[in-house]
Every structure is written in C-alpha cells, then in structure tokens.
Amino acid sequence: MKALLIGIVTGFIATAQASEPIKIVAAENFYGDVAEQIGANHVIVTSVLNNPDQDPHIFEASPSIISSLQSASMIIVNGAGYDAWMTKLIPESRKPDLLDVASLTHKSKGDNPHLWYDVDVISQTADEIALRLMAKDPDHKVEYAENRDRFQRTLQALKLHISTSAEKIRGLPVTASEPVFGYMAEALRLDMRNKAFQLAILNNAEPSVSDIIAFEDDLKRKKVRAFLYNSQVSSPTVSKLKALAEKNHIPTVGVSETEPANTKYQDWMTFQIDALIKALLQ
Numbered sequence: 001m002k003a004l005l006i007g008i009v010t011g012f013i014a015t016a017q018a019s020e021p022i023k024i025v026a027a028e029n030f031y032g033d034v035a036e037q038i039g040a041n042h043v044i045v046t047s048v049l050n051n052p053d054q055d056p057h058i059f060e061a062s063p064s065i066i067s068s069l070q071s072a073s074m075i076i077v078n079g080a081g082y083d084a085w086m087t088k089l090i091p092e093s094r095k096p097d098l099l100d101v102a103s104l105t106h107k108s109k110g111d112n113p114h115l116w117y118d119v120d121v122i123s124q125t126a127d128e129i130a131l132r133l134m135a136k137d138p139d140h141k142v143e144y145a146e147n148r149d150r151f152q153r154t155l156q157a158l159k160l161h162i163s164t165s166a167e168k169i170r171g172l173p174v175t176a177s178e179p180v181f182g183y184m185a186e187a188l189r190l191d192m193r194n195k196a197f198q199l200a201i202l203n204n205a206e207p208s209v210s211d212i213i214a215f216e217d218d219l220k221r222k223k224v225r226a227f228l229y230n231s232q233v234s235s236p237t238v239s240k241l242k243a244l245a246e247k248n249h250i251p252t253v254g255v256s257e258t259e260p261a262n263t264k265y266q267d268w269m270t271f272q273i274d275a276l277i278k279a280l281l282q
C-alpha cells in the first residue's frame, strides 16, 4: 500500500515538472555551452569543469556534483578516458541519459581526447543534444530545431574561417607541449612536430631524453614557427622549453583546455586560431 502511494506521488511530480527547465550536467563547460545555445531558456546547465585555473587531467569531483547528477535529465561527458572521474560517479539509474561524446563520434581511449577542438565533433554533439531535447520536451521542438540550425550555421562559418586560414599557414612547422590543440592544428594543415613528446606529457609520463633533445633542437635551430602550450597545465619540463622558445624568439601561443568565462565556443576557437595566425605570420 505504502509503495503504491509513493508511486502515485512520484508519478504526479514527474507530470507537474514537464514544463520545468530541463536539468543538464556537463563535465566540461564547452559542452555545457553547446547545450545552453540549443536549449536556451528551457534548460539549466551545470558545468563541472569551468575554471580555467583547474587542470582537468587531475580533477577530483566534489560531493555537490554527485547530488546534481542524481537530478539531471541529461549528462554530457567527453569520454575516451578524459573525464573518467565523472563517468564513475554517474548512478546506474542515470545512465540512459548519458551523452558520451567520444562514443557518439566513434572515438575511443587512445585517441587524442581533446575532441572539442574538432569542429565536426561539436557539430555532431549539437545535433544529438537537439534530438534528445526534442524527445524530452516536444512542446518546444520547433525552438530546439531553430536553435540547432542557427548553431550549425555559426559552426559552418567557423569551418570556413579554418579552411581560409589553412590557405595562409598550411605546412608551416609548429610544436606544442601537449596535444590539446591537435585536431585544430590538423584542420589548419600545420606540420605538427614532437608528437611523441606531447603524448608523454598528456599521459603524465616523463618524455624520453631523445624526445626532449629533439624538441630542444627544434627550438634552438628555429625549425618551428610557433610553440603552443597548454595554459592550464604546467610542468617543469614544459616551462623550461617555453623559456627556451622565448630565448630563441619563437612566438609562444597559449591554448586552453576549458572555455574562458563569458565567451562562446565559436568565439573561443576563433580567438585562438587568430592568435596563432598572428604569431605565425609576424
């Protein structure tokens, strides 16, 4: 009898909440941003990683995140091992509402996990978010479709900017402390050097002596036109290389893992691309 009563009560609450905003928890703020641009005022988005001073690779979730996961209607994670700290916190009951971007875009552990630097990944994620919002809240279906289409048009403009930029900088040799910008560097047709070094830094491993020597040689002999570093992750090895780049007058360009405050994904990417082009063509 008691169980039946609870069933009726929760059933009633679920119906009453149908017009309430949809709660979305995103592991990283760039996915939260995409969800917000598509859901607009019909969603409430909480992004777990939203502080540019945090190092996402060594992040530990707090108890308040666990409770927000309990009540979320959609949970977005990057996947591919990048935010395993989040995936393991998701209760079994919430798994059907999980959107794993890596699985969606057929990426897996071992691939460069900085998937959001691939505009096509963001485009597919936006389509999926829109579909799920339409299914959860059919009353606002038209609005979600319009927001999605508008968002996709801005991504098309970004892709055009990338391909026009590639015409100016294609083939130029650059190096980076870690592969955060990897997919974008590929789209810009840059010649990315020292990939083995970057992989070691990504995996919190010590790069091999020969990889460090090769990196230093690139800087000393000015074989690269720019040095990209992750402004959110630091290590003594990387700081030393950055100083060496500066000493040899090689422009250094900071890129970030998470989205800076008060910006949009499209603007963030454009800003970083333009800073790099400026450094390369100076």
Ligand SMILES: [Zn+2]
Binding pocket: 057, 114, 180, 257
């Ligand atoms: Zn990273």
